[in-house]
Amino acid sequence: MDVLKKVPVREQDAKVRATNFEEVCLGYNKEEAMEEAARCINCKNAQCVKGCPVSINIPGFIEKVKEGEIEEAYQIISESSALPAVCGRVCPQESQCEGKCIRGIKGEPISIGKLERFVADWASENGIKPQGAKEKKGKKVAVIGSGPAGLTCAGDLAKLGYDVTIFEALHEAGGVLVYGIPEFRLPKTKVVAKEIENVKSLGVKIETNVVVGKSVKIDELMEEEGFDAVFIGSGAGLPKFMGIPGEQANGVFSANEYLTRSNLMKAFDENSTTPIMRGKKVAVVGGGNVAMDAARTALRLGAEVHIVYRRSEEELPARVEEVHHAKEEGIIFDLLTNPVEILADEKGWVNGIKCIKMELGEPDASGRRRPVEVPGSEFIIEVDTVIMSLGTSPNPLISSTTEGLEVNKWKCIVADEEFGKTTKEGVYAGGDAVTGAATVILAMGAGRAGARGIDEYLSNK
Amino acid sequence: MYKILEAKELTSNIYLMVVEAKRVAKACYPGQFIIVRTDENSERIPLTICDYDREKGTVTIVFQIVGAGTQVMSELKAGDAFHDFVGPLGCPSEFIKEDVEELKKKNILFVAGGVGTAPVYPQVKWLHEQGIAADVIVGSKTKDLLILEKEMEAVAGNLYVTTDDGSYGRSGMVTQTITDLVNEGKKYDVCVAIGPMIMMKFVCKLTKELGIPTIVSLNPIMVDGTGMCGACRVTVGGEVKFACVDGPEFDGHLVNFDEAMQRQQIYKTAEGRAYLKAKEGDTHHGGCGNCGGDN
Numbered sequence: 056m057d058v059l060k061k062v063p064v065r066e067q068d069a070k071v072r073a074t075n076f077e078e079v080c081l082g083y084n085k086e087e088a089m090e091e092a093a094r095c096i097n098c099k100n101a102q103c104v105k106g107c108p109v110s111i112n113i114p115g116f117i118e119k120v121k122e123g124e125i126e127e128a129y130q131i132i133s134e135s136s137a138l139p140a141v142c143g144r145v146c147p148q149e150s151q152c153e154g155k156c157i158r159g160i161k162g163e164p165i166s167i168g169k170l171e172r173f174v175a176d177w178a179s180e181n182g183i184k185p186q187g188a189k190e191k192k193g194k195k196v197a198v199i200g201s202g203p204a205g206l207t208c209a210g211d212l213a214k215l216g217y218d219v220t221i222f223e224a225l226h227e228a229g230g231v232l233v234y235g236i237p238e239f240r241l242p243k244t245k246v247v248a249k250e251i252e253n254v255k256s257l258g259v260k261i262e263t264n265v266v267v268g269k270s271v272k273i274d275e276l277m278e279e280e281g282f283d284a285v286f287i288g289s290g291a292g293l294p295k296f297m298g299i300p301g302e303q304a305n306g307v308f309s310a311n312e313y314l315t316r317s318n319l320m321k322a323f324d325e326n327s328t329t330p331i332m333r334g335k336k337v338a339v340v341g342g343g344n345v346a347m348d349a350a351r352t353a354l355r356l357g358a359e360v361h362i363v364y365r366r367s368e369e370e371l372p373a374r375v376e377e378v379h380h381a382k383e384e385g386i387i388f389d390l391l392t393n394p395v396e397i398l399a400d401e402k403g404w405v406n407g408i409k410c411i412k413m414e415l416g417e418p419d420a421s422g423r424r425r426p427v428e429v430p431g432s433e434f435i436i437e438v439d440t441v442i443m444s445l446g447t448s449p450n451p452l453i454s455s456t457t458e459g460l461e462v463n464k465w466k467c468i469v470a471d472e473e474f475g476k477t478t479k480e481g482v483y484a485g486g487d488a489v490t491g492a493a494t495v496i497l498a499m500g501a502g503r504a505g506a507r508g509i510d511e512y513l514s515n516k
Numbered sequence: 517m518y519k520i521l522e523a524k525e526l527t528s529n530i531y532l533m534v535v536e537a538k539r540v541a542k543a544c545y546p547g548q549f550i551i552v553r554t555d556e557n558s559e560r561i562p563l564t565i566c567d568y569d570r571e572k573g574t575v576t577i578v579f580q581i582v583g584a585g586t587q588v589m590s591e592l593k594a595g596d597a598f599h600d601f602v603g604p605l606g607c608p609s610e611f612i613k614e615d616v617e618e619l620k621k622k623n624i625l626f627v628a629g630g631v632g633t634a635p636v637y638p639q640v641k642w643l644h645e646q647g648i649a650a651d652v653i654v655g656s657k658t659k660d661l662l663i664l665e666k667e668m669e670a671v672a673g674n675l676y677v678t679t680d681d682g683s684y685g686r687s688g689m690v691t692q693t694i695t696d697l698v699n700e701g702k703k704y705d706v707c708v709a710i711g712p713m714i715m716m717k718f719v720c721k722l723t724k725e726l727g728i729p730t731i732v733s734l735n736p737i738m739v740d741g742t743g744m745c746g747a748c749r750v751t752v753g754g755e756v757k758f759a760c761v762d763g764p765e766f767d768g769h770l771v772n773f774d775e776a777m778q779r780q781q782i783y784k785t786a787e788g789r790a791y792l793k794a795k796e797g798d799t800h801h802g803g804c805g806n807c808g809g810d811n
Contacts, residue, residue, distance in 0.1 A: 264602035312745035
């Protein structure tokens with residue numbers, strides 16, 4: 056064994072998986088996990104913990120894996136994370152825990168994400184549940200949204216003994232874990248549903264089909280339904296479009312629509328009653344994780360897929376692993392390319408996307424080199440489907456119906472980082488609703504902060 | 517689960533159901549819609565609210581069988597339940613926010629077409645409850661397809677029924693009746709038209725010529741109904757709007773109807789195929805000329 060290298064993780068073959076929706080990464084078994092765990096040098100001043108938004112005791116749980124005590128490892132992770140099976144799969148470990156790992160200086164860092172995933176899956180298979188509260192506080196908290204921020208906040212508060220109800224707008228709990236991230240990256244029944252069951256086993260109630268702001272307002276929850284505090288984790292659900300000519304043509308979708316149809320509504324399954332456009336040649340505009348998810352979904356539905364991104368490979372905001380997987384599966388990357396118009400036939404159906412070549416100029420406000428158009432370099436890619444994956448912004452349904460809740464110019468709810476405290480008493484917020492579109496783990500970190508804030512508020516009330 | 521308290525076929529292919537949905541009944545207003553799912557694998561079907569009873573906690577919906585989802589829905593009986601029923605979604609009708617005394621000074625005309633009669637009803641009823649009598653034109657293809665006539669009669673100032681084939685009431689399209697009423701000397705300050713897209717388009721063309729501001733209620737393709745998917749985007753006055761959160765009601769004189777009608781075609785082939793499968797089971801293998809068979 057080479058201690059400088061990660062124990063390789065088994066994956067579905069790229070050619071095979073390009074045609075199915077089964078999970079790409081197969082994960083470690085116990086032997087592999089113990090072997091990988093043995094590479095950890097158990098640093099006293101562990102840098103990996105500092106890289107984790109929810110500060111999991113990483114060396115602590117890895118030590119238990121090394122000893123083969125997986126249940127103990129699980130309870131250590133559970134102290135800090137309500138969704139380890141999810142995080143082990145979708146966290147950008149390379150820029151967080153693994154990015155700080157001392158092993159990574161000379162060789163490859165410890166495969167912390169894969170170890171976390173193994174521990175969580177093992178616990179799920181062996182029926183191990185997180186430990187709930189011993190004493191009840193007798194106070195009610197409403198959590199709005201059942202995505203990563205809401206589930207984490209609800210789980211933490213329930214462990215502290217609060218009576219927590221989550222309100223979810225859609226018909227199924229999970230938020231972006233259910234409607235956004237595809238099955239092949241995050242299995243819904245095997246992983247997401249089980250994590251949600253774990254949160255429920257702590258005593259958390261989930262009421263679906265409640266659009267807060269429409270079905271009920273925050274003030275009503277507090278004044279009429281007796282909730283002592285509220286956490287808003289409603290995410291960033293509004294899709295952006297480019298505003299270029301032809302965007303209203305038939306065959307142009309937001310990534311949100313395309314992914315929601317496939318993931319939440321199961322349209323990838325021929326037996327689903329929800330339709331999805333199965334294009335032959337698809338352009339996905341954008342370079343983030345959502346763009347990769349949309350592209351790889353379209354590929355699995357039988358299309359030739361192009362990622363159209365205006366900067367270069369170096370600037371792709373997607374996780375390295377997602378880009379790598381997408382390439383392996385045969386996604387074509389048209390980089391330094393920006394759409395200027397979507398073309399349609401006489402009946403209004405998309406038949407092409409007109410793009411212009413870009414080159415990188417001086418760095419812009421984000422520190423990345425600004426892409427500039429190359430004059431006269433327009434060209435057409437023939438496609439029948441265009442998926443816009445340009446990011447999302449927070450939904451104003453809650454902020455516009457709640458008096459005293461301040462938002463900034465991007466319509467993000469104003470809340471402090473440490474406790475998620477908003478401008479309205481008793482109301483806390485976190486996740487994409489506050490930051491704009493970010494990652495699952497950052498939302499979880501914010502959910503955790505919100506739970507701390509609410510606990511402090513209600514303890515002193 | 518959301519219990520169905522009453523279910524009846526109003527006319528061929530058009531059904532009415534009274535559903536227990538306490539949160540929706542408490543919070544809804546005319547003009548808003550709900551999304552319903554029959555069972556845990558069903559698609560999400562948006563329907564404009566037809567009536568509500570805050571005390572009983574019920575909401576009334578009316579729908580026409582147009583595909584597989586509504587076909588399955590139509591088979592439900594009183595005592596059955598919907599798996600999901602969420603709302604109210606979208607914005608209430610504009611006049612809900614207006615001063616009642618100001619509203620009383622206005623002559624309001626409603627134009628309902630086909631199953632669009634259902635969403636017109638709660639608006640006329642709401643005005644009636646404020647002591648405002650609005651004129652209502654209800655258009656139907658033929659006498660047998662006419663719905664909610666008695667209910668509408670009870671709340672409308674004047675009710676004008678017209679059938680395309682002349683089998684009942686006046687004869688001809690709703691636009692003919694609008695023209696007739698205006699020629700008779702009627703003056704309207706505002707018109708609300710709800711019905712098939714093509715009807716709304718021609719009503720708007722006419723009312724624009726007549727100088728009557730007109731509001732329409734759009735029912736484009738949508739998934740979540742909360743602003744998340746953008747499937748329902750429509751161009752209004754050159755700006756892209758989401759019907760689910762910005763609407764469903766818009767200034768009809770600014771709506772790009774041709775684009776909206778084109779966008780309604782997106783899933784027609786897939787929907788047709790699913791509908792035939794629901795009706796005929798797996799035995800359907802093409803040949804109907806509509807669905808492309810199993811390809």
